[in-house]
Every structure is written in structure tokens, then in C-alpha cells.
Amino acid sequence: MTEKKGGEIIADFLVREEIPYVFGICGHGNVGLLDPLLDVQDKVKLVSPRHEQTAAHMADGFFRVSHKPAATLTSTGPGSANLIMGLAVAQTDSSAIFSITANVPTSQFNRGPFQELNQHHQADFNNVIKPVVKRSFQPTRVEMLPLAMRQAATTMTTGRPGPVNLDVPYNLFQESAEVKDEAAWNGFNTRRNGASNEDVARVADWLLEAQRPVLFIGHGVTLSEASEELTALAKRLSIPVISSPNGMGCIDMRDPLSLGFIGRNGAFASNQAGRRADLVLAIGARFDDRSASSWKPGYSWNFPSTRLVHVDLDHAELGRNYPPDIAILADARAFLRQLLAELDRRKAGTEPRLPEWHAAIAGWRKEWKDFIQPGFETHSSPIRPERIVADCRAVLPDDAIISLDSGIHHNWFMQFWEARRPRTMLNTWGYSGMGFGPSAILGAKLAAPDKVCVSICGDGGFTMVPHVLCTAVEYNIAVVWVVWNNFAWGAIRDLQYAYFGGREYGTAFYHGQNKERYNPDFAMWAKAAGVAGHTVTRSQDFAGVLREAVASNQPALIDVHVDADIRPPATGAWELPPIPPKEPVFGAPWSPLG
Known part of the structure; x- marks a missing residue:
């Protein structure tokens, strides 16, 4: 047990958790943490942008590239409120951020001090930030800090990553207590869950039976660092790959198996393949409205006529928009490795496959290229x-x-x-x-x-x-x-x-x-x-x-x-109810029922 100030406890934890940056803006509420951060500046660097929204976006961008969380630091009241939009972006795109906000001192709770929200509860910033983080923690004594920080770090990078919040009454930065340091978590991508052997075998059966299969990948594949396994599966079974924007690059998009994005502003071949597929294996993808042409049958997908296997780390995404024929709660890389091992066991998928399917896709690609190429070559x-x-x-x-x-x-x-x-x-x-x-x-x-x-x-x-x-x-x-x-x-x-x-x-x-x-x-x-x-x-x-x-x-x-009068050629749809959506500029919806 060591007696430390709350600010020292937080700074030490950031070092142990290997959080390399704090993107933060000073204020009276967090000035008590700035001095402890100065003592650890060789390991945790403070970068101060000119607006708290940018601080959140910087932490978001840092995580998406490095897969290491960064922290944000904001003061009581407006500074922390300015984080909300940036945290909402991070949460909906599964990006981990350790958000530290300051709040009013505990001795002034519910007295209406400078920048307190107390209409419904004392020091109530938690209810402002709660919808845009995985969890908000508000320790009210220094002794509570170590456990709250470990639990926040665990929540941030366990399962589907996302932002968390540590809301600290600012007296805690300077008050002291005898505490025992909690062990660091630093656990992103170190603990993975896989699928059952039965489900893996059944998916392998379906992939080998299918005549027009596609893989649909999202941010879950990127986050799981499963690019190598994804590419290996696609090449082994000659399966074309459709990507959401946050999944792009997991297979080299100049590879012939990459079809690009799907939906209103997708590539023509992607929408054609999606609506004509007989099996879709979706991994770490959400089927949101923009990647599903607002769920209108025949525009991008044709469920339930098409079989759907949906693999995701988040149980809430399984069946949210389309009921899957097989739903698998698993990490993308763990599942792909299991599937590849099953194919190895069967000695399956070692020869080029699906020639008719690839011939059809090649034809759609040529139609699309002939249509769009002039715009790429024109100077203006x-x-x-x-x-x-x-x-x-x-x-x-x-x-x-x-x-x-x-x-x-x-x-x-x-x-x-x-x-x-x-x-x-x-x-x-x-x-x-x-x-x-x-x-x-x-x-x-x-x-x-x-x-x-x-x-x-x-x-x-x-x-x-x-x-x-x-x-x-x-x-x-x-x-x-x-x-x-x-x-x-x-x-x-x-x-x-x-x-x-x-x-x-x-x-x-x-x-x-x-x-x-x-x-x-x-x-x-x-x-x-x-x-x-x-x-x-x-x-x-x-x-x-x-x-x-x-x-x-x-x-x-x-x-x-840029010429404002030239618009992306829609190949799918996007609906703004009750306004009827525009039909595709290129291509047309298709139904297996005619």
C-alpha cells in the first residue's frame, strides 16, 4: 500500500496500461492532473488541440491505425460536453478511447457550483456521456480510482472495442489515500472467442456447396487483424469479397477477388454479386442501411432467398437487420482460422473454383468500367x-x-x-x-x-x-x-x-x-x-x-x-422515409422470383 494523490494514481495507471498519448485541453477542473502528467511525459505525451471534439477524433484515429488506445482529458462542463460528438463517432465505429473528464468537487455536489449539471442528479455528467460510451465510471473517493480505471480499461477493449469514461470530481486529483495499484489490462486482441466445431463444419459444407458465394466483411475483420486469414480463405475457395468502408483493405482492393463496396454508392459488380449470391458469409459487418440499400430486397441483397451466415463479436448485431441461417458469436480471426483448419482437414479448396460465377462478375466489371472510365480520363x-x-x-x-x-x-x-x-x-x-x-x-x-x-x-x-x-x-x-x-x-x-x-x-x-x-x-x-x-x-x-x-x-x-454538378452514379438505393428512393443510375434491382 502506497499513499498517493489521485492525479498520481491516474498518471501511473496510464503508464502501466501503455497509453502513449493524452489528447486533452486544460481547464480549472483538470489542472490538478496536469502536474502528475508532467512527471510521466517521457512515457505519456500530452497533446493539446484547440477543441475537445478534435481531441476525441485524434484518439479515435490513433486507435484505428495503431490498435492501441489513447486517452482524452477534458475539464468540467463545456469542455467535456464538446467530446460528445467525437465519442459518438468512436462508439458507432468500435474505436477504443479512454476518456477522462473532470467534474465538480464532491464537497459541492448538488449545490450548483460552477459548471455542475444537477437538474436530475448531482454531478450528472455521466448521464450526458452515457449514450456514447460503453460505460461511464464516477469514483467519488481516491481509494476507488484503481479499480474504476482497471474496469474501464477492461470494458474498453474487451469484446467489441469502444470508448469508456472516467468522470473524476476534481478534488480527487489532489487528495491522497493509501492504495494498492491494480494490474494493467492492456488486453485488446489478446483474448478471443471462437465458434463451435459443429458450426465451423456446417459453414464449410455450405461454402463448398454454394455456386454463387460472397464474403461480406466489415470493421470486425480490420479490428481482429484478420487480413491474412481473410485473404487466404477468399483465394482458397475463389470467393469474391465485398467490403464495408471500415473493412476496406483487408483484402488488397486491386485483387481480382475484391469487389469493393456495396449499396447506393457501391460498385456495380458488388451489388450484382450481392443480390444474385446463393450464400453470403458476413464477418464483422453490420448490414446498416447504406451497405444494404436500406434493406430493400433486390437492390443489394436478397435475404431470405439467399442463405446468410453471420459471424460477429457483438451478439446485438446478429439478427439485428437480417435473420441469419447460422449466427456465430466469434472473433473474426479466430473463426477464420478455425474455418481454414477445417478446410485443411478435408483437403478442400485447393483448385480454382466457380468459373461461371467469376465469368459473370467479369462481365459486370467490364460494363461498369466502360460506363465510368470517361470521367476518370477527362481534364476540366x-x-x-x-x-x-x-x-x-x-x-x-x-x-x-x-x-x-x-x-x-x-x-x-x-x-x-x-x-x-x-x-x-x-x-x-x-x-x-x-x-x-x-x-x-x-x-x-x-x-x-x-x-x-x-x-x-x-x-x-x-x-x-x-x-x-x-x-x-x-x-x-x-x-x-x-x-x-x-x-x-x-x-x-x-x-x-x-x-x-x-x-x-x-x-x-x-x-x-x-x-x-x-x-x-x-x-x-x-x-x-x-x-x-x-x-x-x-x-x-x-x-x-x-x-x-x-x-x-x-x-x-x-x-x-471540384465540379459540384457531377454526382456519384448510384448502383443501389438509399431511402429517406417516407420519400420514395431514387432508382439506381446504373443497373437495376433483381429478384430470384422474377
Whole structure:
């Protein structure tokens, strides 16, 4: 037993838990923890962005790339409230964050001190943060800190990872008690559960019987670090792979077996294969509305006509949207290794298979390529969206990490990006929070300092978090922002045009006096912050400017003027009830019943 201040207990725990970064902003409520963090700065580095939302996104990006959790630190009241959106993004995309928030001192509970929430319960920030974390812990004595922190760390990385919260009344940082340190957990991906032998054997039977099988993979495969096993299974049984955005790169997307994304902005071959498959083996994927064409039969999938095997670490996802024929609660890598071992035992799947299925897929690929190729080859000003994707593919190295925000640019990259490796495409998918992309790329670069890290973000999203420029300069984080400048909330403007007769209101950016289109001069904005700024209006210039920005190994921003009147060609559907969805631009829904 050792007598320690609460702040020292927390700092020591972060060291033992091997949490390398605290992304935090100071305040009167957490000043008592800053001094203990100074004592451990060689092992736990404090990085202070200019907004708490960005702190959460940085921790999120850091985990997605490194698979090591980082912490956030915020003060009482508004600072902690600013975390909510970032934690919601992390929770819905299964990203682990150790969130430390300060609260009012215990001696002032329920007296309405500065920044207390007490309408329904004293020091009630727990009920604010509860919906966006796996669990919120609020120790009220120093003696409670060690157990609460170990339980928080265990919760954070056990099963489906996600953010947790340690809400600390700020007197605990300075008060002392005799405590015994709890053992560190540090347990992500070290304890895995597998499937039953019977289920593994039955899945192997079905895969070998199927004539038109597909694998559908999601973030669970990425989190489980199962890329090698996934690729081995696909190649062994000649099964094409459809990926959710957070699963992209688990199989090299230039591999002939990779079909890309599915849904409204999926590739044509993916939707064709999904709706014509006779068996779908889904691993670590959720079947959300955007990857299932709003669950409309025949647009992306055809359950229950198609057999479904659903494997997931989270029991709540099994059967949430489609009742599976076999539901398996298991870690992706553990299950894939079991399945490969079963195929080894049978000496099955050693020859090329399914020639008719692959011939059909090759035909769909050719149809799609013939349709989209002209846009990739056209030079114009403003620049066609396809050119941005094509030039990023040509310039960036295979192991480059890109982050994407919410917006029309994300739809283009979902449809046409070719991730070569896992953990190289960071998406705000489940909650789709704007500001994630420009912020998370900072955390990604800290996790992988030797990798090229590029944020492709909308003009609207970047304008929400322009202070990321300051953080890059302060901490010398060499990232590149490509601002997709179409002078509008482009994705929403397109919905307005599509569903309301071409009318537009509140979705385009106009100058208040002359009503011409308006945005800040993003390049000048970057230069004012000490970041290299570039403006590109001709497609012939973008690749060279991107190459220069990457080669500089310094923070850089490229303001790219993109044609706002060219839209991703829908191959599936997305419904906004009660508005009837638009039909696909290319391809048509298909039913096995005709």
C-alpha cells in the first residue's frame, strides 16, 4: 500500500496500461492532473488541440491505425460536453478511447457550483456521456480510482472495442489515500472467442456447396487483424469479397477477388454479386442501411432467398437487420482460422473454383468500367470528382493512410478508392460526424509517423474544425489536407435537387452581398496558421501539387475546386422515409422470383 494523490494514481495507471498519448485541453477542473502528467511525459505525451471534439477524433484515429488506445482529458462542463460528438463517432465505429473528464468537487455536489449539471442528479455528467460510451465510471473517493480505471480499461477493449469514461470530481486529483495499484489490462486482441466445431463444419459444407458465394466483411475483420486469414480463405475457395468502408483493405482492393463496396454508392459488380449470391458469409459487418440499400430486397441483397451466415463479436448485431441461417458469436480471426483448419482437414479448396460465377462478375466489371472510365480520363476546370480519386490513387503510396469526412467526397471514395492494406482508410461511418476526417488524420500520423497521411475532407467539414491547422504546426504533425471545395453542403444539396424539383435552400454557400458562391480562401487560411497552402482549379495540376505536398514532409493544405454538378452514379438505393428512393443510375434491382 502506497499513499498517493489521485492525479498520481491516474498518471501511473496510464503508464502501466501503455497509453502513449493524452489528447486533452486544460481547464480549472483538470489542472490538478496536469502536474502528475508532467512527471510521466517521457512515457505519456500530452497533446493539446484547440477543441475537445478534435481531441476525441485524434484518439479515435490513433486507435484505428495503431490498435492501441489513447486517452482524452477534458475539464468540467463545456469542455467535456464538446467530446460528445467525437465519442459518438468512436462508439458507432468500435474505436477504443479512454476518456477522462473532470467534474465538480464532491464537497459541492448538488449545490450548483460552477459548471455542475444537477437538474436530475448531482454531478450528472455521466448521464450526458452515457449514450456514447460503453460505460461511464464516477469514483467519488481516491481509494476507488484503481479499480474504476482497471474496469474501464477492461470494458474498453474487451469484446467489441469502444470508448469508456472516467468522470473524476476534481478534488480527487489532489487528495491522497493509501492504495494498492491494480494490474494493467492492456488486453485488446489478446483474448478471443471462437465458434463451435459443429458450426465451423456446417459453414464449410455450405461454402463448398454454394455456386454463387460472397464474403461480406466489415470493421470486425480490420479490428481482429484478420487480413491474412481473410485473404487466404477468399483465394482458397475463389470467393469474391465485398467490403464495408471500415473493412476496406483487408483484402488488397486491386485483387481480382475484391469487389469493393456495396449499396447506393457501391460498385456495380458488388451489388450484382450481392443480390444474385446463393450464400453470403458476413464477418464483422453490420448490414446498416447504406451497405444494404436500406434493406430493400433486390437492390443489394436478397435475404431470405439467399442463405446468410453471420459471424460477429457483438451478439446485438446478429439478427439485428437480417435473420441469419447460422449466427456465430466469434472473433473474426479466430473463426477464420478455425474455418481454414477445417478446410485443411478435408483437403478442400485447393483448385480454382466457380468459373461461371467469376465469368459473370467479369462481365459486370467490364460494363461498369466502360460506363465510368470517361470521367476518370477527362481534364476540366472545375475538376471532375473522378480525377481527384484517380490522382490520389496514382500519387499516394500503397501504405498511405487516408481519412474521409462526411460528405459527397466520401461517396466518391467509397465507390472508387482502392485500399491496398488494412487500417489505411479511416471513415466516419456509423455516426458520420463532420470534422472527423480533418482531425483524425492527426492521430493517425502520430500512430504511424513513417506513413503518408492525407485527409480528404469537404469544404463544410473542414470549416467546422479549421483549428486542426494550429495543432499540426504546434506538434509538427506532417499531414496533408485535401479540401474538396464545391461551395456547398454538396451531398445534402443533391438530395434537395433530387427530391424537391431542383429547388435549393440553405445548402449552398453564397456571399451575403452579391450572392455569388463563397468560401474562405483555404490556402490563405492555411498560410496564416503556418501551413503550406495551395489552390488548384485545373485537373492537370492536382497530381503535381499533391506530390509536392507529400514530399515536403510538412503540414500542407490543398484547396481543390471540384465540379459540384457531377454526382456519384448510384448502383443501389438509399431511402429517406417516407420519400420514395431514387432508382439506381446504373443497373437495376433483381429478384430470384422474377
